[in-house]
Amino acid sequence: MKTLKHYSFMLLALCFLLITGMKCKKDSQNPSKEQLPAATQTGANTFGFLLNGEVWLPKGGLLDQKLDLSYDPSYKRGTFNIIAKRYFDDGSFQSISISSFDISAIGTYPIAADKVTIYFNNTVSCSYHWNESSSSQNGTLVITKLDLTNKFISGTFEFKLEKNGCPTINATQGRFDMKIE
Numbered sequence: 001m002k003t004l005k006h007y008s009f010m011l012l013a014l015c016f017l018l019i020t021g022m023k024c025k026k027d028s029q030n031p032s033k034e035q036l037p038a039a040t041q042t043g044a045n046t047f048g049f050l051l052n053g054e055v056w057l058p059k060g061g062l063l064d065q066k067l068d069l070s071y072d073p074s075y076k077r078g079t080f081n082i083i084a085k086r087y088f089d090d091g092s093f094q095s096i097s098i099s100s101f102d103i104s105a106i107g108t109y110p111i112a113a114d115k116v117t118i119y120f121n122n123t124v125s126c127s128y129h130w131n132e133s134s135s136s137q138n139g140t141l142v143i144t145k146l147d148l149t150n151k152f153i154s155g156t157f158e159f160k161l162e163k164n165g166c167p168t169i170n171a172t173q174g175r176f177d178m179k180i181e
Contacts, residue, residue, distance in 0.1 A: 034055040034057055035055060036048045036049070036050070036055055036057075036173060036175065037057075037175065037177075039154075039156065039175045039177075040154065040177045041144060041145040041154040041177060042152070042154075042177060043147070043150060043151070043152030043154075043177060043178065043179045044177045044178075045067065045177070045178050045179055046175070046176065046177050046178070047067055047082065047084050047175070047176040047177075047178065048174070048175060048176075049157070049171045049172065049173055049174030049175070050170075050171065050172045050173045050174075051169065051170075051171060052167075052168075052169065052170050053170075053172075056086065056094075056171075057086065058084045058085060058086055059086045059087060060085060060086065060087035060093075061087065065085065066084065066085050066086075066087075067082075067083070067084050067085075067178070068081075068082070068083045068084075068181065069081070069082045069083075069153065069176070069178040069179070069180060069181060070180070070181055071103075071153055071180045073104065073148060075101075076101035076102065077101065077102045077103075077104050078101070078102060078103040078104040079100075079101055079103070080098075080099065080100045080101075080103040080153070081097065081098070081099045081100075082096075082097065082098045082099075082176060082178070083095065083096070083097045084096050092122075092123040093121075093123055094120070094121065094122045094123070095119075095120070095121045096118070096119070096120050096121075096171075097117075097118070097119040097120075098116065098117075098118055098141060098157060099116070099117050099119070100115060100116040100117065100141065102115075103143060103146075104146075105143070105146060106143045106144060106145060106146055107142070107143060108140050108141070108142045109140065109141045109142070109143070110138075110139075110140060110141075111137055111138055111139040111140060111141060111157075111159045112137070112138065116141045117137075118137050118139075118159050118161060120161055120169055125166065125167070126163055126165070126166030126167070128161040128163050128166070128169060136161070136162045136163075137159060137160065137161050137162075138159065138160055139157065139158045139159030139160055139171070140157065140158055140159075141155060141156075141157045142155050142156045142157065143155045144156065148180075151179055151180040152177065152178060152179045152180060153176075153177075153178060153180060154175075154176065154177040154178075155175070155176055156173075156174055156175050156176075157171065157174035157175075157176075158171060158172050158173070158174055159171045159174075
């Protein structure tokens with residue numbers, strides 16, 4: 001009977017060490033620090049960029065719609081639209097939309113009012129609309145993979161948005177790898 005108690009105690013001690021050891025390792029990796037997703041080309045449903053140097057990822061509650069891509073190759077030579085949203089604990093949110101017509105192949109597409117358009121909404125401060133006379137936008141959208149057989153699109157983007165009376169928005173190292181809905 002003493003041997004059974006001894007083994008039970010040893011097993012319990014081993015479990016405790018394993019659990020606390022894993023906890024320390026996880027804490028040392030700083031899981032709360034957000035990182036950009038890898039630049040993949042597999043349909044991994046990832047999206048992110050640096051917003052004025054800070055990581056921006058879609059984020060929200062379980063039922064919040066955070067990320068959507070639509071692509072119709074037959075409408076206007078390839079209609080492309082990504083919408084990503086980031087919800088905050090105080091009820092505010094930010095959203096970004098990257099839209100274009102004439103996306104039918106891999107390549108670089110300029111961000112301009114008549115090509116690829118950006119809409120950035122911030123419920124706390126300024127929103128940036130592509131058709132406002134007081135705002136400007138420039139940058140590039142690069143489609144690195146357009147796989148209609150496996151139904152996904154991958155690419156990168158960078159842009160700068162400016163609007164009178166609002167802070168400049170610099171988006172760098174943008175990337176996405178999303179399934180086509």
